[in-house]
Amino acid sequence: MNEYKDKYVDYLSDESKLQGYCDYIEFPTCEEEVVDLISNCSKEDITITVQGGRTGIVGGSVPQGGLLMNMSKMDKIIGIEGEILSVMPGVPLFAINEFVNREKKGYIFPVDSTEKTASIGGIFSTGARGPRNYHFGDSINYFKGIEVIDFSGVKHILSMKDEVNDYYKKEGREGIVTKLHIQLIKKFNHIWGIVFLFDSIKDIVGFSEDVKKSDIKNILSFEYISDSTIDLIQEFSTGMDKLKGVPTFDKGMHMIYTEIFSDNQDDIEMSAEMLMELAAEHHCDIEKALAVSTEDDLEKMANYRHAAAECCNMFIEHVKKIDEGITKLSTDISGITDICYFANLKTDIKYVIFGHLLDAHLHMNLLPQNYEEYMEAKEIIKNISVENYLKGATIFTEHGIGKIKQYIVDAINDSILTQNKEK
Numbered sequence: 001m002n003e004y005k006d007k008y009v010d011y012l013s014d015e016s017k018l019q020g021y022c023d024y025i026e027f028p029t030c031e032e033e034v035v036d037l038i039s040n041c042s043k044e045d046i047t048i049t050v051q052g053g054r055t056g057i058v059g060g061s062v063p064q065g066g067l068l069m070n071m072s073k074m075d076k077i078i079g080i081e082g083e084i085l086s087v088m089p090g091v092p093l094f095a096i097n098e099f100v101n102r103e104k105k106g107y108i109f110p111v112d113s114t115e116k117t118a119s120i121g122g123i124f125s126t127g128a129r130g131p132r133n134y135h136f137g138d139s140i141n142y143f144k145g146i147e148v149i150d151f152s153g154v155k156h157i158l159s160m161k162d163e164v165n166d167y168y169k170k171e172g173r174e175g176i177v178t179k180l181h182i183q184l185i186k187k188f189n190h191i192w193g194i195v196f197l198f199d200s201i202k203d204i205v206g207f208s209e210d211v212k213k214s215d216i217k218n219i220l221s222f223e224y225i226s227d228s229t230i231d232l233i234q235e236f237s238t239g240m241d242k243l244k245g246v247p248t249f250d251k252g253m254h255m256i257y258t259e260i261f262s263d264n265q266d267d268i269e270m271s272a273e274m275l276m277e278l279a280a281e282h283h284c285d286i287e288k289a290l291a292v293s294t295e296d297d298l299e300k301m302a303n304y305r306h307a308a309a310e311c312c313n314m315f316i317e318h319v320k321k322i323d324e325g326i327t328k329l330s331t332d333i334s335g336i337t338d339i340c341y342f343a344n345l346k347t348d349i350k351y352v353i354f355g356h357l358l359d360a361h362l363h364m365n366l367l368p369q370n371y372e373e374y375m376e377a378k379e380i381i382k383n384i385s386v387e388n389y390l391k392g393a394t395i396f397t398e399h400g401i402g403k404i405k406q407y408i409v410d411a412i413n414d415s416i417l418t419q420n421k422e423k
């Protein structure tokens with residue numbers, strides 16, 4: 001096996017900014033090489049960390065010794081049969097989208113996690129999902145089969161949903177995914193995106209609740225971007241070409257960015273009107289609402305939403321210069337229906353909130369300015385996670401546990417033990 005060399009230093013971290021180390025690094029190009037590496041490691045009792053595109057934000061692909069197996073050279077698109085595309089695990093999402101656009105016109109791969117350099121193996125292994133998950137449902141629905149080599153070197157060819165599910169979101173702990181068969185679906189004829197701005201959280205809540213109760217059935221995504229997130233994007237996105245043409249939004253405003261779809265122009269116009277009326281009832285200045293419908297403009301707005309996450313990571317890179325020990329700190333909680341829970345957090349540490357509002361799946365990123373604040377922020381994230389877990393929320397969803405969130409798992413186990421003792 002290749003001994004680790006300094007030239008591979010970039011492979012020792014992901015977007016969590018956790019720093020790792022390893023003894024060996026390998027870039028297998030085919031399944032046989034994966035099997036050989038597993039066999040060598042098992043003889044010598046060497047642990048394996050699997051790595052995809054390194055865009056994970058919890059340190060799952062960051063090695064802590066042993067062999068780092070990077071999958072980026074298993075990057076072939078194998079072929080397409082009907083609506084099923086077969087790919088190797090190292091293919092990035094942008095390459096899948098480009099291929100489908102070119103070779104299977106009128107179709108899309110509906111998993112739209114916003115970081116397009118993520119590999120399909122990483123997307124499967126973290127259960128990544130994006131804003132359009134609101135309509136399309138969990139990404140597992142679009143993985144129709146996989147091939148996995150487990151850590152005894154045994155190959156599993158799986159196509160039943162339950163079997164595939166056994167490896168979904170497992171973050172490379174159960175085996176190495178070497179092939180995936182993914183489902184493509186037909187594109188909608190029309191998609192419109194609409195930006196609504198509100199100056200109070202109360203109005204955002206009222207608007208969202210009314211949309212949920214309404215007859216509007218063709219919502220594709222419904223994203224919340226807090227006032228502090230808009231400020232952060234403003235501060236860190238200077239020079240991001242992909243945001244050129246997106247207007248500057250007023251300070252102090254909260255945003256809902258929603259997309260609606262239809263194969264029929266009349267339906268989409270009717271839904272847009274209904275949304276406008278509901279927004280106006282909740283004090284949104286409709287004159288300032290922004291509607292987009294071309295692929296270019298929709299992409300720009302998707303880039304804007306993506307910039308929320310990117311700018312958090314840029315912020316962490318910036319404060320890392322003050323203290324190397326600082327890593328990304330974010331929640332990943334599903335099931336908190338009340339946005340005010342996050343918005344009223346009692347802390348002086350800067351934080352931003354964005355995410356999938358109608359599915360009650362918001363992300364909060366704490367942005368500590370120094371190590372002291374970082375330690376306080378870690379505690380806040382832990383307390384929020386434990387409290388909400390005990391109330392039945394799902395606290396590790398699309399980003400996983402990795403290494404960064406292991407301390408939260410330990411805290412949950414401790415509280416369960418304490419609760420059991422008290423019974």
Ligand SMILES: Cc1cc2nc3c(=O)[nH]c(=O)nc-3n(C[C@H](O)[C@H](O)[C@H](O)COP(=O)(O)OP(=O)(O)OC[C@H]3O[C@@H](n4cnc5c(N)ncnc54)[C@H](O)[C@@H]3O)c2cc1C
Binds near residue numbers: 115170309
């Ligand atoms: C700016 C930004 C925006 C983001 N937006 C989103 C978003 O909208 N939605 C979302 O869900 N996530 C998002 N993410 C997080 C990240 O893109 C996802 O977690 C993604 O799925 C990671 O894929 P990757 O290929 O980069 O995997 P890595 O980070 O390399 O690895 C992630 C995990 O998958 C495992 N793994 C990778 N490949 C394999 C394999 N072949 N077999 C077995 N295990 C494997 C690794 O061991 C690790 O535990 C974002 C990240 C950034 C930086």
